Amino acid sequence: MFSYTIRRIGLLIPVLLGMTFIVFMMIRAIPGNPAQLILGQQASKEAIETLTKQLGLDQPWYSQFVHYLTGLFQGDLGTSLKTRTPISDELWPYLAATIELSLVAILIAVVVGVNAGIISAWFQNSWFDYAVMLIALIGVSMPIFWLGLMEQYFVSIKWDLLPTTGRDNIRMPVEAITHLYLLDTLLEGRFDQFIEVVKHLILPGIALGTIPMAIIARMTRSSMLEVMRSDYIRTAKAKGLKMFWVVYKHSLKNAMIPVITVIGLQTGLLLGGAILTETIFGWPGVGTYIYEAIQSRDYPVIQSGILVVATLFVLINLFVDILYAAIDPRIKY
């Protein structure tokens, strides 16, 4: 187990290196000069040339790549071309905002999705089953943009239940310590703010969680159906065990392996793929950060931003793999 973990972590290095190289080449293949985009439409030719030189963009790509890698190995993620701020200073608040939102979204998705899937499987072909599967189908194909705006219109404006945008109430802003606001408000002992932060998380959490929720529900259902047809479940039923225990204890454990894989993959996807939700809900997350960097061709931010998100993605999947063994003793590494 331990040696397996070490081996997997060791494998990460070539994977991330390869990815860094691909991203590096890809963003340089898109047309557009960062210096022009930073200086704007009014900029003179001389200004653009001077800036291009200062940013080192007149160097050949391989020396730029070596320069970037050397920095990386020294723990330097580079400096944003646009804001001229070290990325390591800039990145964390954005990443924290995304992590907080993604965790809430995946929590909603898992709690609702897994239970809906289980109950659907339990009462296969009942109206509940059909309803859940229909909702799941709608959920997978739901345009997030539309869903987010509808949530705002009904829940926030019409029914006045929850705030429309942002991470906190701007009229009583949260003092950032770790930039994970749920944690920060608790550390400061501000429960009123904690509740505000929770309220701000619900709508974007649902918007972001809808697609994973639908995927998890469908996965859980099919996996449960398979398990529930197996012999040991029939035995459990035959010995007169209550159906609830048969489903939630005996079947679920075996049905969970593929579901956990999906949960892991979806969590990873949320980290980088929350751009739409972030845009609608005024959420200062890492998706927007990288997206804007792409628009302004802020090469170091794109490279390091994707690198960090990819690292998290791979680590989550590693964690999931290790989790298998904990859930299912038949799996040994």
Added chain:
Amino acid sequence: MKRSILTALALILVLSLGLAGCKSSSESTGGKGSSGGDGGGVMIYGRGGDAVGLDPAHETDGESFIVTEQVMETLTGYKKENTDVVPELAKSWKISDDGKTYTFTLEKGVKFHDGTDFNADAVVKNFDRWMNGDAAKFPYYASMFGGYKNDPGHVIKEVKAVDENTVKFTLKRPQAPFLKNLAMSPFAISSPAAIDQYGDKYGEHPVGTGPFKFKEWKRGDTISVVKNEKYWQKGLPKLDGVTFKVIKDNSSRLNALTKGEVDLIDGVNPSDLDKIKSDKNLQIFERPSMNVAYFGFNVEKAPFNKKEVRQAISHLVNKDELIKNFYNGTAEPAATPLPSSIAGQNKDIQDYGYDEAKAKELLKKAGYPNGFKMDLWAMPVSRPYMPNGQKIAEAIQANLAKVGIKANIVTFEWGTYLEKLRKGESPAFLIGWTGDNGDADNFLYALLDKDTIDSNNYARYKSEPVHKLLIEAQSTADEGKREELYKKAQEIIHEDAPWVPLVHAKPQLAGVNSIKDFYPHPKGSQSFIDVSMK
């Protein structure tokens, strides 16, 4: 058995949803307008993007300037509604007869937020810092003052502190828009002590003399400034502070305003105006235009090297339709490159007007009775002056087709687009311009003089008479005389038709009703010094 469990589960689901709703509603303490005191409170300003940096001399974007304008002030300023120059940190000034020496008398007793005195030395230090920089550090400085210290084009010969409150600028040659240049946001005066203290990080800790002090910046999210209690103008500012909040999506930003989470927003979709008008808690603010959107021709390329062809196309663009369909009425048709907020606009120019028959006649005269094929370049991005380049191109394409001109719409990535325009690769293109210093020179010379070919004169328009007028206007100090010169230049430009000026767009803002004394400035950002919320 099976059914009853199912029903129970469904019931629990419904109940828990209902409860969740009730719980939140009892907790949601009305967020609407928490302003208290006399005209005070903190105003929340919702906008589409974050500042890039807060050292204005370093930046070129409006989202940075609107923050720095609260914190810092310039020597001269602009009037509230147009770009006429008024005193700001400089109380008064004298201009020598040859137009080469400007002597400013500064306000006394003004202090920077860090306690440093504002005086002639501080002004000198700021200018020294800029003129010793380069294009990457202080891009606007070179554009407005002709270069840096040792460049031949640099206009400023010397900046000298005469005494504590008098500073003298000596120029190498007269520069008519000099006072307007000084009023631009990038040339706001910073505390020299703070610049020394923070060095490269000054852009995260701006210190000026302005009505508000910088407090905090959460990147990508909010920037807050708070009232400067020791502000030198008595009784100002009225607000306790301003917080700038980024909400990228226009519809969400309006939702946040409707809900009362923010007090003022920019970037209102023209299509949302009716909704705002019908909400009795909200009001609309219109920013006077300081921009122009235009359809330019490369006058070096056939068939656009023929004046008649350009004039014919000028008769084929229906500006009123464009304004109705793509700006929802929030723009003025443009007859000349200059918007009305800028002194020198020639109001006597009669626009070409939509007229197919005349267009056909002109085309015949030019030798293209059956039209021709052309490429029409459309902007790939949305700008305040042109919300949707593609759609506008399609509308123009449809009109051109009526006389047999087949336009093929072409586009590129934005940076590439600008680069190709500058190199003169495009035959005909949609583009626009937002003014910098509010002077006619910044439109006509920057966009249509023979000197600016290969720079912003994308039409590559070359007219000796226009050049003579523009150069004369640059070195004339008398504003009345300058306006006459610009009016003459506009007549020639109108006749030569290197562009079809399309519209001057008026960006829309919306705010809660309690906002008083807010005047959006044509240049795109303004201080909130007089604004109150009651």
